[in-house]
Amino acid sequence: QVQLVESGGGLVQPGGSLKLSCEASGSIGSIYTMTWHRQAPGKQRELVAAITSGGSTNYADSVKGRFTISRDNAKNTVYLQMNSLKPEDTAVYYCNCNAQRLWGRDISTYWGQGTQVTVSS
DSSP states (O other): EEEEEEEOEEOOOTTOOOOEEEEEEESEEEEEEEEEEEEETTOEEEEEHHHHHHHEEOOOOOOTTTTEEEGGGGGGGEEEEEEEEEEGEEEEEEEEEEEEEETTSSSEEEEEEEEEEEOOO
8 A cells, every 4th residue: 555644734823834744655666746735624625836756846826935845755755844834824734646556557646644734823
């Protein structure tokens, strides 16, 4: 099985920072694009940031300049550094990857279970 586990969420005041981590483990093979999505209560899940295997990145306009996505391929881990957090950043953050299983051929999409980020005074 392939498992993605997020960590690093929590409660932070506006203007604060958090760094999320997501490690892929199990029968994971080649990992291509890795992303962070988020879902606020009553809202649809949205793409926050993405990074390709070649290091190309994309960000939602709402987080551009504040968030940075990075990856450590040796650790099968993707990170999301979040600075200058705002109350509207409050959401469950999910990591995601497109990857092949070990010795596999097909590319599948995998999701983590999510980690709560709450920005509030």
